[in-house]
Structures are given as C-alpha cells and as structure tokens.
Amino acid sequence: MNDKQTPPPQHQEEPGSEEQMHPQPEFISEHYRSGGKLQGKVAVVTGADSGIGRAVVVHYAREGAKVALLYLDSHEDARKTEDEIRKAGGEVITLAGDVADEGFCRKVVEEVTGKWGRIDVLVNNAGEQHPQEKLEDITADQWQQTFRTNIFGMFLLTKAALPHIPEGGAIINTTSITAYKGNPVLIDYSATKGAIVSFTRALAMNLSSRGIRVNGVAPGPIWTPLIPSTFSAEQVSEFGGNTPMGRPGQPAELAPAYVYLACSDSSYMSGQVLHINGGTVLNG
Structure with a gap:
C-alpha cells in the first residue's frame, strides 16, 4: 500500500484473517533498526495473532524480549506470527483463549511465570x-460482549498479572x-475505548508508588483484519481516506510506539496516551 492509497474493496467474515487481506498489512518496516531495548524482558501481548498485536510482538522479539502471544481463535494467523517471532530469534509461548475469561487469565499468568518467572x-x-447504524440496533448482548472483551478482559488480565510485574515494569493499553x-456507527466500541483511557490514567496513579508505568496508544484507522471483517467492501475502499495523510496506517507504523512505552526510554512517562492517527489533531 503506497503513501496515498486506500485498500481495494473487500470483505471477510468475522474475525477476519490477515492472510486473506489485500494488500496484507505491514507488520515491520524495512527501515526499523532494533537496539536490544527489551533484552531479557518478558512481555505478554493480547490480540497478538494479527494486526497491531502481530507487529508489537515481532518488534518486541527483535528487541530481545521473550513473548507470550495471546489470541482468541485465529490459529492460522497465530502460527504465522509465531514463525515471525522465531525468525527474529525470539522465544515465544502461544496461548489461545478469551481474555474475558478470568480462568484463562490466571492460566496465562501461571504458564508465563512458570516458564520465565x-x-x-x-x-x-x-x-x-460491531458497527451498527443506530443505537436501537445495538442489542444488550452486543453491548455486553464488546465491553467484556475490550475493557473487562483488560481488567482481568491486568489484575492477574500485577503480582508478577516488578518495579520498572510497564503496562500498555x-x-x-x-x-x-467518537464514531457514529461504533457507539459501544467508542465507549469501551473511552473507558480504557480512564482506566489507564487511574491505574497509572495507583501504581506509581510501585514503580510500574501505565500508558496507552490511541490508533487512528489502521489496516488490520478488524476492518474487512466488520465493514462493507465499499467502506473498506474508503478506509483511512479522511485522515490528513489520506490513507490508513500500517501496524508497523504503530509498533515502535509500543517499544518506546515498554522500555526505559519512556521512564518519565505514565498515565499518557500516544496518538498515532495519520495527522488528526485531538484535544486530550
């Protein structure tokens, strides 16, 4: 995808597959140079089978981290990501399950700490x-499911992991x-993302005395499987075109921010959100 190109029309069934996207998302840039910024660190990343998560774990592996790759059920994408981590010389644990399941969160922490401490x-x-044109079209089940995955899962995994995060650790949401x-057709999604901002700010203050930093990244339109699997082919063909840069972003363009927030370069940053959105200026 060149600097001024939006994707061609396409649609997939949820949850979507990165391997079926055209063009496939870029998860690492040829210009990226690793520097051992996470050497010896242990990282747990959710939603890591594809999209932003894939880019993050591959960058972390290239920076020397041991990585736990968490995903729901896109096994083919997860295997591809695992292969890329190993190509980068990284160690990886791959775990499939629902982060909104407290038992799964406990299992993740047990396996990761059992292996890496x-x-x-x-x-x-x-x-x-799950886009809906009108609020009345959002069912109670959809509202609850979106909140369960996007914010309840974040709370449950963070709660399970916290006893094992040492001083100097980092949480990135x-x-x-x-x-x-906001987004007129993503009302429930937008609400969960607002909750994540507040969760990030409050948790950062709560954990400052423990030496654990908490920050966030707020992507704009990024070319991931979430897009062709939740929007129509026509909407996909216009995706990202309304940004000042006139295109969607690539996962590879976000991942270095996650490296920065995870390593000691950001030692004086907590409770903040980095906006990587193609040039849209936001207050807050």
Whole structure:
C-alpha cells in the first residue's frame, strides 16, 4: 500500500484473517533498526495473532524480549506470527483463549511465570467492534460482549498479572481515536475505548508508588483484519481516506510506539496516551 492509497474493496467474515487481506498489512518496516531495548524482558501481548498485536510482538522479539502471544481463535494467523517471532530469534509461548475469561487469565499468568518467572511488560491489545447504524440496533448482548472483551478482559488480565510485574515494569493499553472523537456507527466500541483511557490514567496513579508505568496508544484507522471483517467492501475502499495523510496506517507504523512505552526510554512517562492517527489533531 503506497503513501496515498486506500485498500481495494473487500470483505471477510468475522474475525477476519490477515492472510486473506489485500494488500496484507505491514507488520515491520524495512527501515526499523532494533537496539536490544527489551533484552531479557518478558512481555505478554493480547490480540497478538494479527494486526497491531502481530507487529508489537515481532518488534518486541527483535528487541530481545521473550513473548507470550495471546489470541482468541485465529490459529492460522497465530502460527504465522509465531514463525515471525522465531525468525527474529525470539522465544515465544502461544496461548489461545478469551481474555474475558478470568480462568484463562490466571492460566496465562501461571504458564508465563512458570516458564520465565515474571512479567515485565503487559500489552492489553485485544478488542472487537460491531458497527451498527443506530443505537436501537445495538442489542444488550452486543453491548455486553464488546465491553467484556475490550475493557473487562483488560481488567482481568491486568489484575492477574500485577503480582508478577516488578518495579520498572510497564503496562500498555490499546485505546482508539474513537475515545476522543467518537464514531457514529461504533457507539459501544467508542465507549469501551473511552473507558480504557480512564482506566489507564487511574491505574497509572495507583501504581506509581510501585514503580510500574501505565500508558496507552490511541490508533487512528489502521489496516488490520478488524476492518474487512466488520465493514462493507465499499467502506473498506474508503478506509483511512479522511485522515490528513489520506490513507490508513500500517501496524508497523504503530509498533515502535509500543517499544518506546515498554522500555526505559519512556521512564518519565505514565498515565499518557500516544496518538498515532495519520495527522488528526485531538484535544486530550
């Protein structure tokens, strides 16, 4: 995808597959240069089979981290991501399950700490969205499901992991541009992303005395499987075109921000959100 290109029309069934996207998302840039910024660290990343999560775990592996790759059920994408981590010379544990299941969260922490002893970096990235034209079209079940995945799962995994995150650790939460400007067809999704911003700010203050930093990243329109699997082919063909840069972003363009927030370069940053959105200026 060139600098001024929006995707061609396409649609997939949920949850979507990165391997079926055209063009496939870029998860690492040829210009990226690793520097051992996470050497020896242990990172847990949710929603890591594809999209932003794939880019994050591959960058972390290239920076020297041991990675726990968490995903729901997109097994083919997860295997591809696992292969990319190993190509980068990284160690990886791959765990499939629902982050909104407290038992699964406990299992993740048990397996990761059993193998590597601690968790230095937790990236809460898993999310889902279900566009609806009108509020009346959002069922109570959909509202609850979106909140369960996007914010309840974040709370449950963070709670399970916290006893094993040492001083100097980092928690990074994926929120969204929709938390700040809303989206008329993503009302429940936008509400969860606003909750994530508040969760990030409050938790950062709560954990400052323990030496654990908490920050967020608010992506704008990013080319991931979530897009062709939740929007119509026509909407996909216009995706990202309304940004100042005139295109959607690539996962590879976000991942370095997650590296920055995970490593000691950001030692004086907590309770903040980085806006990577193609040039849209936001207050907050």
